[in-house]
Amino acid sequence: MAECISIEREPKTAIAAALPLLAQGAAIAIPTETVYGLAADATNPQAITRIYETKGRPRFNPLICHMADLAMAERHARFDPLSRTLAERFWPGPLTLILPLQDGSPIHPLATAGLDTVGVRCPRGFAGQLIAAFGQPLAAPSANTSGRISPTSATHVEADLGDKIPLILDGGTAGVGVESTIVKVENGAVHLLRPGGLAAEEIEACLGLSLIRPEKAGAIIEAPGMLASHYAPDAPVRLNALEIHAGEAAILFGRDTPAGLDKAHFIRNLSPEGKLAEAAAALFQTMKEADASGAARIAFVPIPMQGLGEAINDRIERAAAPRA
Incomplete structure (x- = not known):
């Protein structure tokens, strides 16, 4: 079973336990303000494979790469002016931006599902501190079996994945409770790919633009959470x-x-x-x-x-x- 460490009581112990596991290519559970993430080194193909295997996740479904700050994100993705405005206004926070990969970024194609874009966000609190200490972006989808209800506590993670991962960092109940909002800027238009913990109205107010919403039926999978069936309990x-x-x-x-x-x-x-x-x-x-x-x-x-x-x-x- 996974070791569980409280980041509130033992923050230094939590980071000390997490760093060598991440360096070895392990996938561990970490708290973010949205939901708990199954985190691994986004530059390591073996680590990313462990995420997919642990979750039973389709490999055509890309992963969000979490960054410590905007400076780290700029090393891996190219920002247009609108995306930069959003990052400066809402990061750290529950907003993911789909951006072109920087030439030479070590983020592995397994994390992007082979796309030439990458989903990036900067989480609030402990997750950002852990990423800064690790020095590399962490790919971190929700820490649950693919397609099932997302976890908002360490207890949820332990019940689902506790026998599959070595470490769960317990940060209490996630404050936002739903995944990040995902947007993509294309040809000056801002597309809402997934509604989430940042209200669309706040983004529209920040940019002075209306968001374009995709038709869900047949939508191209450009970001996590776009599968038609997702977040599913056993009961209908x-x-x-x-x-x-x-x-x-x-x-x-x-x-x-x-x-x-x-x-x-x-x-x-x-x-x-x-x-x-x-x-x-x-x-x-x-x-x-x-x-x-x-x-x-x-x-x-x-x-x-x-x-x-x-x-x-x-x-x-x-x-x-x-x-x-």
């Missing part, structure tokens, strides 16, 4: 439920009460006060609890599409998609 998921059926897990939002709630097998409210940030932070934990409850189906009531609601609805839609 039902969207925009106005009535709860017998035996279902009811996932509520705000003060509205759907009809048939007395028939529910399990009830949770993502945010009784209707706060989208609170709902985003609670989403994956609530899905895990609902899935573990033995409910026949998980039913989500409607959630507003503005702000972080766009990311929440994206994750629920992918959880509800037909399984491959």
Whole structure:
């Protein structure tokens, strides 16, 4: 089983334990502000292969490469003016930029799925400190079996991957609770590839431009989280439920009460006060609890599409998609 070290109680011990494992090409679990990541050296093909093998992840699905700061990111990716504006405004934070690779960057093609672009972001807090100490970018998709519910605590990681990895760094519950927002600038237009922990409206306000959203059906896989079926529990998921059926897990939002709630097998409210940030932070934990409850189906009531609601609805839609 994986060793688990609290970064709050033992930050120096955590870094000291992580660095030699990363140097040896191991994949370890680290906390970020979004979700827990399965991190390995982005320049080492054996290390990246361990990520794919541990997750059971399709190799055509690229990995985000996490950087210590903008200066490190500039050594590996070429920034256009709009992307630089976003990086300076929102890093460190839950924003990933898809950028052309710098000539000579040692990031391995396995991390980019063979594309000539790379997804980069600078995480807040401990993850950034670890990357700075390591001196190389870390490829770090979510620390879970591919396609399943993303982990927001060390306990989630241990339950899923604890017998497959050597180390879990415990940073408590992830504050944002959903993965980063992913955008790509192309020909002066800004494309939203994946809604996430940074609201699209904030990006639009920063740039004074509207984001272009892709059609989900048949979209080219340019970034993580674009597979149609993703973030999936074992139980089937039902969207925009106005009535709860017998035996279902009811996932509520705000003060509205759907009809048939007395028939529910399990009830949770993502945010009784209707706060989208609170709902985003609670989403994956609530899905895990609902899935573990033995409910026949998980039913989500409607959630507003503005702000972080766009990311929440994206994750629920992918959880509800037909399984491959």
